[in-house]
Every structure is written in structure tokens, then in C-alpha cells.
Amino acid sequence: MTRTQRRTRVIALTLGLGLALSACGGTTQDSVEEDQDTGADQTEDAGADDADDGGQAARDGEFAEDLAITMLPKSVNNPYFETSSEGAEAVVTELGGTYEYTGPSDASASSQVSYINTLSQQGVDAILLSANDPNALCSSLDQASAGGAAIITFDSDVDPSCRDLFVSQVDGDEVGKALIEMAAEQADGEGQIAVLSATANAANQNAWIAVMEDELENNPDYADLELVATVYGDDEDEKSFAETQGLLQAHPDLKVIVAPTTVGILAAARYVQGSDYDVAVTGLGTPNDMREYVNDGTVTEFALWDPGALGELAAYTGAAFASGIISGEGDTFTAGDLGEYTVGPEGVIILGPPTRFNADNIDDFNF
Ligand code: RAM
Numbered sequence: 001m002t003r004t005q006r007r008t009r010v011i012a013l014t015l016g017l018g019l020a021l022s023a024c025g026g027t028t029q030d031s032v033e034e035d036q037d038t039g040a041d042q043t044e045d046a047g048a049d050d051a052d053d054g055g056q057a058a059r060d061g062e063f064a065e066d067l068a069i070t071m072l073p074k075s076v077n078n079p080y081f082e083t084s085s086e087g088a089e090a091v092v093t094e095l096g097g098t099y100e101y102t103g104p105s106d107a108s109a110s111s112q113v114s115y116i117n118t119l120s121q122q123g124v125d126a127i128l129l130s131a132n133d134p135n136a137l138c139s140s141l142d143q144a145s146a147g148g149a150a151i152i153t154f155d156s157d158v159d160p161s162c163r164d165l166f167v168s169q170v171d172g173d174e175v176g177k178a179l180i181e182m183a184a185e186q187a188d189g190e191g192q193i194a195v196l197s198a199t200a201n202a203a204n205q206n207a208w209i210a211v212m213e214d215e216l217e218n219n220p221d222y223a224d225l226e227l228v229a230t231v232y233g234d235d236e237d238e239k240s241f242a243e244t245q246g247l248l249q250a251h252p253d254l255k256v257i258v259a260p261t262t263v264g265i266l267a268a269a270r271y272v273q274g275s276d277y278d279v280a281v282t283g284l285g286t287p288n289d290m291r292e293y294v295n296d297g298t299v300t301e302f303a304l305w306d307p308g309a310l311g312e313l314a315a316y317t318g319a320a321f322a323s324g325i326i327s328g329e330g331d332t333f334t335a336g337d338l339g340e341y342t343v344g345p346e347g348v349i350i351l352g353p354p355t356r357f358n359a360d361n362i363d364d365f366n367f
Contacts, residue, residue, distance in 0.1 A: 005114050057158040059322035061334060064125075067097035069318050071311065074156060074202070075107040075235060076324050079286060080262040081130065083367050084155070084311030088128060091315035091336065097125075099315075107235040109133035113140045120144040121201035128311075129163070130155035133201040138162035150321040154314035156204040164321055165328075165347040167314045169305045170354050175260070176211020178303050178354055179283060180222060183212075183256045185285075186300055187279035190224035191255035194247050196268055196283075196334030198235040198261040208260050228254070233264045240267035248277050259283035265302060269293040287357050294362050301358040308367055310351050311340055317349055 008141070055074050056353050057064075068157035069092045073081035085101040092099035104117075106109030109132040119127055120143050127149050131137055134157065141151050141162045154167035183193050195212070197205045209230060216222050228251050233240025240263055248254060248271075257272075257279060259265035265285040272281050273293060281293070285302045293299040320326045332342045357365065 015143075018019055027137060055243045055324065061325055063095050063319045063325070064323040065096040067092070067095065067125040067128055067319055067322050068100075068122070069097055069126045069128065069322075070100040070102060070119055070124050070313060071314070072102075072103045072112060072119070072130070074103070074112075074130045074132050074198075075105055076101070076103045077105060077133055078107075078263060079234060079289065080307050082284070083307040084130075084314070087311030088315035089311075091312050092319070094336070095319055097201060097319065100124075107132050107202075109136035109201065112137055116140040116144055119149065120147050123147055124149050125322040126150040126152055128167075128314040128318050129153050129158070131158045132156070132199055134158050134203040137203075149320055152314060152318045152321060154310060154317075156202055158203070160239070160346050163347070165326075165343060165349060167310065167317050167351065168348050169310050171350050173211045175284070175303075176208040177215060178356070179208060179258055179260055180215045180219075180225075182282045182303065183258050183279050183280075183355070184222055185227055186282055187225060187255040189221075192228045192251055192253055193224050193256040193258060194228055194251060194254055195230040196247065196257055196259040196261075196264045197230060197232050198264060200232050202235075205260050212258070233259075233261070233267060235261055235263040237263060237267050238359060240264045241271050244268040244271040248275070248279065252277070254279050255279035256280040256282060261284075262286050262289060262304070265290065265299075269299050273298045284354075285357075286367055287362050288358065288367060291362055294357070294359055300357055303354045303356045305351055305354050306367060309338060312336065312348065313341070313351050317341075 071085050071088050082247050089099045103115055112132055117140050124178045127144060131153055137158055145151050151163040152165050153163045157166045195209055216225060216227055229247060231243045231247055244267060257268050260283050262285050265283040266289045268281045271349060272279055279300050282302050284304050286304060290299055290302060313335050320333040326343055328347060329343050329345055332340055334340050344347055
């Protein structure tokens with residue numbers, strides 16, 4: 001069953017239940033939503049109404065006004081997500097909607113569940129979610145969807161059956177391939193490498209690591225590289241710093257640490273900067289975090305996409321879905337200055353290719 005079919009079924013079941021419970025009948029989806037509303041920080045569901053009234057407007061690609069859109073990152077206080085949030089907020093404000101940024105301080109799935117449940121009760125029009133686990137959030141997401149929220153994942157996906165659309169930073173395998181290529185270059189083609197990741201269940205990091213492992217096994221260019229360990233810093237600075245220290249104590253001959261997380265790469269660079277180890281640090285980082293380490297030679301090259309643009313695209317996607325402009329594969333919409341996007345197979349929308357940053361170009365970027 002596709003997400004849209006599931007969604008229709010869940011709404012039908014909710015309506016059916018509402019009708020069965022209503023003595024005088026006449027229950028509408030809106031009144032079911034009102035029944036579910038706890039009254040805490042109520043948000044008007046004007047977007048759904050606009051979409052109902054505005055079938056023609058949606059066909060013309062017009063966004064509904066007054067949409068309530070909330071971004072729920074893996075964890076707050078991560079500069080990467082703060083940049084995404086700034087992008088999303090600018091878009092929602094420009095469209096005349098209400099924007100909120102909320103989430104746990106630790107990157108765990110169980111902490112995200114209670115935030116999703118609260119958003120369900122508030123009746124938001126769209127949730128922009130970077131998930132800490134591909135499956136553990138599904139039942140709370142289904143409930144939010146039944147209440148009328150568009151479930152838009154960005155950055156880190158859930159199982160496609162638990163969301164409407166996924167805004168992916170980069171096309172398929174490109175991140176994993178860029179990571180192993182940078183590691184090989186910085187190891188001069190041979191020796192031990194290790195991965196310092198985010199959380200063990202993060203779908204995005206795990207997909208990139210799987211591509212790296214596949215390349216190591218099957219690409220002859222990497223035959224002399226050996227992945228000796230993968231450790232998890234949980235997107236926490238202190239834990240990532242300690243895991244870097246542990247990695248280097250266990251593997252003193254390590255040539256490269258690959259950290260496919262903005263939190264991990266920063267902590268690893270800081271540890272290496274203050275140590276006597278001669279080890280390269282690469283992975284995914286923001287230019288603003290990494291500038292100091294590139295300028296002093298601790299880090300040669302790393303990569304990332306623009307997290308602000310990712311947030312913008314996620315917000316446009318949520319607004320377009322909630323407005324009825326897009327619903328699935330093949331549908332197109334205009335994401336402001338970012339241009340026109342088409343929903344691809346499995347409901348995935350792709351931002352664009354990653355950029356590599358080094359001493360030659362890092363000062364051209366400010367995020
Ligand atoms: C961290 C998070 C995020 C990831 C970036 C590269 O900020 O784990 O999900 O996309 O790193």
C-alpha cells in the first residue's frame with residue numbers, strides 16, 4: 001500500500017469512528033480534528049480548508065495561506081539543523097504561515113515520539129522531520145497523518161510507508177561515494193580508515209556507510225584501504241570527542257577518520273588538533289565549523305550540501321503537499337528561488353549535489 005492509500009484509509013477509519021461515536025451524525029474531518037485537539041497552543045487548520053476551497057488554486061500551483069508548519073530535527077542545538085530551520089522559517093513566513101522549530105536535546109527516537117504526539121494534538125498542517133530511527137516513529141506519525149498533518153521527512157528518512165514525501169539532500173549514493181573518495185585521497189590510497197558516525201539507527205548515516213562499505217569491497221580503486229572500526233558519537237560533541245580518542249588509542253596507525261556528521265567531524269578535528277596523532281579527518285561538516293581546522297591544516301577537505309537550502313526545500317514541499325499542489329511521484333512545484341522540483345520514485349525530492357570544501361573555496365561560504 002502506498003502512503004497516500006494508507007493515508008486515505010486511516011482518514012476513512014478515523015471518520016468512520018467519528019461517525020459511529022456521533023449520536024446525531026454530521027461529523028466532518030474537521031470536527032474529528034477539533035475533538036482531538038487538547039486546546040494547548042491550538043493552531044487553526046486553515047491550510048486544509050484552503051486546500052478544500054482552492055482546488056483551482058492548487059492546480060495553479062498556489063500555496064494555501066495560514067499553514068502551520070513545524071520542523072522537528074534529530075536534536076535541537078545542532079548548528080546544522082539551526083541553519084535548516086532558518087531556511088524553513090523564511091519560507092513559511094513568506095507564505096504567510098505559522099512556523100515552529102521544536103525537538104529533543106538528545107538525538108533519540110523515543111524523545112522524538114512525544115514531540116510528534118504533541119504536534120498531532122495541535123493539528124499542524126505539516127511536520128518537517130529528520131528522523132532518529134526509520135521505524136520507531138511510525139505509529140505516532142500515522143496518528144499525526146490521520147489528524148491531517150502532511151508528514152515530510154528531510155535529511156534522515158523513515159520507512160516510506162510512514163511518511164508522505166522525503167526531501168533528500170543528495171541523489172542516492174553520491175554522499176557515500178564522495179566520502180570514500182575523500183578518504184582514499186587523504187590516505188594516499190592505502191591504510192586503515194575508521195568511521196565516526198552519529199547515532200547507530202540514523203537512516204541517513206547508515207545508508208552512506210553502507211555505500212562506503214560496498215565501494216571498499218567492490219571498487220578496485222579502494223582495494224588497499226581497510227575499514228577497521230565504526231563508532232557512534234550520537235551527534236553529541238563530548239561523546240564524539242571521546243570516541244575519537246578511543247579510536248586513535250585502539251588504532252594508532254589510523255590514516256583517516258571519516259565522520260559523516262557535522263557534530264562528529266568538528267569534535268574529531270578538535271581532538272586531532274590538540275593531539276600528536278598524524279591522522280586525516282574528513283566527512284560532512286559546515287564551512288563555518290571547519291574553517292579554523294582547514295586554515296591551520298588539521299583538515300584538508302570535507303563535503304556538505306547547503307542545510308539552509310535543504311530547510312527551504314523541506315518547507316516548500318510541506319506547504320505544496322498541504323496545499324494540494326503535489327501528492328506523489330511525477331508532481332511538480334516551484335520552490336521559490338530554488339526553482340522547480342519534481343517528486344521522484346518513492347516520494348523522494350532531491351536538493352542537489354554536495355559541495356567539497358577546502359582551503360581554496362571555504363571562505364566563499366558562510367553557513
Ligand atoms: C548531523 C546530523 C544530520 C546530517 C549531518 C551531515 O548534523 O546527523 O542528520 O545530515 O550531520
